[in-house]
Amino acid sequence: MKNAHVARLDRQLRLHGEPVQLARKVSGVVRHRLNLTGIVKTFAAEQLIGAITQNNYLVILSPTELRKKAFPGAVPATIASGTIPPGDENLPSTADAIIMRGGEKAIGQVSAIYDGDQVVRIEIKVTG
Known part of the structure; x- marks a missing residue:
């Protein structure tokens, strides 16, 4: 059963979201989009x-x-009760980038919002 917070966010993204591209960078080179x-x-x-x-x-x-x-x-995520093993949550990192609104933006901070031990929202602060 899908978490209610995730279901609400998914609905809001369908209604009000805009296209963004997440770029995985390794040593400054984009390896995956x-x-x-x-x-x-x-x-x-x-x-x-x-x-x-x-x-x-x-x-x-x-x-x-x-x-x-x-x-x-995957980047290991940390919660109050400990670290979630790599592979459970594929979170972006500050080494990655977001392409949106006509250009590449640098990721300054990634915050995973939890409900219990489940990530229900990812907030990324970007500059550019």
């Missing part, structure tokens, strides 16, 4: 030099798509 649907929220813009700005985004993904599409190279 995965087309996903995410909810993207702009939460800050930083002025760099003159009129050049850099946007910060929050990208929300469902673990459902990552499991179905088998994102390679």
Whole structure:
């Protein structure tokens, strides 16, 4: 039986999500690309030099798509009760990238949200 939190997120992604691509990088080289649907929220813009700005985004993904599409190279996730073995959750890392809204964005932080010991939502802070 599907977790109720995941079911709600999957529905919201179907209704309001936008296409994003998750790129697995190894030593800075893209080794795998995965087309996903995410909810993207702009939460800050930083002025760099003159009129050049850099946007910060929050990208929300469902673990459902990552499991179905088998994102390679699982990163062990940690919960209060210990570490989930590699392979249980295929989470992106800060070495990876997200391609969305016309360009590649650097991943600054990945947060897995849990209900008990099950990942029900993945929040990724990106810059670019």
